Amino acid sequence: IAVIAQIRNALALATHSFFQEHHFLYVHTPIITTSDCEGAGEMFQVTTLISEAEMLEKDLIKNPPPLEADMEAAKQLVSERGLAVKQLKDAKASKADTGASVVELNKAKESLLKLDERSKLKPGIPQKDGKIDYTQDFFAPEQSHTSRHLAEFWMVEPEIAFADLQDDMNCAEAYVKYMCKWLLEKCLDDMEFMAKSYDKGCINRLKMVASTNTNLSIILYLISWMIFK
Known part of the structure; x- marks a missing residue:
């Protein structure tokens, strides 16, 4: 060697x-x-999400998946946040204001x-x-x-x-x-x-x-x- x-x-x-x-x-x-x-x-x-995935799996064992109504509420929340980003951009908001809204959507990139x-x-x-x-x-x-x-x-x-x-x-x-x-x-x-x-x-x-x-x-x-x- x-x-x-x-x-x-x-x-x-x-x-x-x-x-x-x-x-x-x-x-x-x-x-x-x-x-x-x-x-x-x-x-x-x-x-870096493997450990988080393992924690989520354990949490799902303890807590059952959300009901369909909860899923619809989550989708509505995402839609509202996306709309907020669009409104800020359309209104030519400051970079800081727009960035704060985008960060909620842009969680990770492959x-x-x-x-x-x-x-x-x-x-x-x-x-x-x-x-x-x-x-x-x-x-x-x-x-x-x-x-x-x-x-x-x-x-x-x-x-x-x-x-x-x-x-x-x-x-x-x-x-x-x-x-x-x-x-x-x-x-x-x-x-x-x-x-x-x-x-x-x-x-x-x-x-x-x-x-x-x-x-x-x-x-x-x-x-x-x-x-x-």
């Missing part, structure tokens, strides 16, 4: 070094957000754990040379219990303005080679331990990728799927 932690530490540092050397702006946005970036709604919800960086914050973020680095923690409630679908993970998510597919591939290739060289230069002892204990060919593969002066091979998606499925 100690060796893995040291290698991960080196890769994290190398990641930031790579993007800084290539003039990316590192942006760390809040983990808790109200934006459902992909629109599917399959995100972890954040709440909060989610971030899935990726496609959020409302992006248009307002100043870009350095049109490049942004969003490498940080993300969450995805995938319905798959495998090592390939973790609920929490760190993701390297760079963005380059006005880039095409070839630019993206060049950036990804440069990043992979940079990581391999960094491990060979900064973590050789740890990699030798991994080669001795788990994977005898890991160092040779790093050297092969890091030392190549040509572009890495590009294969079609369908072919890669058939190889790695």
Whole structure:
């Protein structure tokens, strides 16, 4: 575990070094957000109401649910408060008066754990040379219990303005080679331990990728799927 932690530490540092050397702006946005970036709604919800829900459940056991007449009275109260807010806004009341009425209706807003960086914050973020680095923690409630679908993970998510597919591939290739060289230069002892204990060919593969002066091979998606499925 100690060796893995040291290698991960080196890769994290190398990641930031790579993007800084290539003039990316590192942006760390809040983990808790109200934006459902992909629109599917399959995100972890954040709440402080669980303990209150447990208390409410116990209270309901002691006290039976309200009668239908009580429910109608509650609906009438909400309607009256909503009308009060509308009247204040129509009358152009002061911000304090309107806010006091709105707070009765605006009890809570759904909060989610971030899935990726496609959020409302992006248009307002100043870009350095049109490049942004969003490498940080993300969450995805995938319905798959495998090592390939973790609920929490760190993701390297760079963005380059006005880039095409070839630019993206060049950036990804440069990043992979940079990581391999960094491990060979900064973590050789740890990699030798991994080669001795788990994977005898890991160092040779790093050297092969890091030392190549040509572009890495590009294969079609369908072919890669058939190889790695």
